Amino acid sequence: MMLLGRLLSAARFAPNASAATRSSRLLSQMQFHLRRTLLPSYGLGLPHSYSCYNCFKRAMSTNDAKSDRQGPTIRVQDDPSHPFEFTCDEEPHMLGMQRGGPIGYIPLQLGQVFEDLEGGQYEIVRKLGWATNSSVWLAKKKRGLNERYVAVKILTVNYTRGIESGEFFELEVWRRFREVRYKSKWETPAHPGFKHCVEPQAVFTAESPHGTHMCFVEELSGSTLDELQVGQPGFTFPLPVVKRAIKQILLALDFVHTELKLVHADVKAGNVFIQMDAGTEDIERYLRDHPPETYPPRSAPELWSGPIITVKSQPLPNMGLKPSLENLNVALGDFGGAVPLDKISEEVKIVTPPLLRPPELLLGHLWSTPIDVWAVGCMVFECLTGASLFQVERTPKLDETAVHLSRMVEHLGTFPAAFLDKSSKRADYFDETGTLLRVPEPLGTGPLESWFGNFLHIRENMSDADVKATCAFMRRCLAIVPAERATAAELLDDEWFGGR
Structure with missing residues (x-):
């Protein structure tokens, strides 16, 4: 298994091999290995059946040690007369694979070491957080006399299998x-958007009692943009800060769309990471003052034969970031839901958050890179107001999609007939004239310009000219018809950025 781990993170191939041949060879080798190893997990020899409920949560704040990081509650269902429940401290790493759940987290402990092909070793020194399909760890990478800190994202067994099956x-x-x-001869690529992406630098696999986990090595980052926003006055950013962040996100998207030929498909503030200005010595100093912690050991024989020891999520602070945010630099990360342009189909699993889904995803229309641009328009609104652009909730007679479409009409205008004619789910929500079949009570906020301009924070801190220009920029992102939506490159030339 160690040999395989080394193979997967190879950085050198035969010198006469082309980039495409080298990458394809490595990819096929990994897929061959996964087909051999991703069998039903070893299991723990437990007779119980169980389910998880409550939301899966990740560490939410880099500055608040008391932020809510509690994991799901596990209910053992094999004996109704003797119910058993266990609330996890964080991710349920003691659980093996169960159908329908994001189970199969690696039960990792501090001090464990992984190795790659070049002789690089990754010593796990801290947990940074966890999400639905992975946990993220701070590791000290050692190669010869060189040492530096990196982030290692370790996928669940379930998600690893999804990659092998072609689902992700x-x-x-x-x-x-x-x-x-x-193509850049291993130098930093010339495209300015590259440096605003969280690049997966290496990949290897790790084994646990649950099965095989794919692991991605990435550059260290600070908090996410939404976590940073929570700590701002009024939970909003000043306009210059938003412009700076959005411009960098658009640079990243132009690189992703044109160079990588991908749709990110999960653009949101929670996947935009703050780039740190810190060296190895800075991180060492912080770790000495803030050592890693684990929760007290727990016992649950119904789930795990030994003591259950969970490492606490302790994200790093935004080292080097000024309080004014004038030196804010961000990077678009979490490519777990990204889709190659040549792989787009009706069968592809969409991970775009419901509130950020554009009309084409809601109505079964052809989709592509414009879905990322739509999400940028929503982000501008959220960063400046602290509220979601589309206020959506289920009503006794309407599902979320019907309400969502109604809010779009209220804020953006009617849907063009030509667009609806090419939407497979049109009949579920619109009549033959293009009128919504079911309409909830209107918010009373009206078009985008009124809705945005009526926020007290906006009225007090932005001029009429800034409000008008910002709404015009959002409109370019939020065109109902995907083909009429501006591209990332076109938006970078928008006059909205003229004041920067």
């Missing part, structure tokens, strides 16, 4: 990053 494309994303690196 994160391994293909890594391959495409490598090809761009190769």
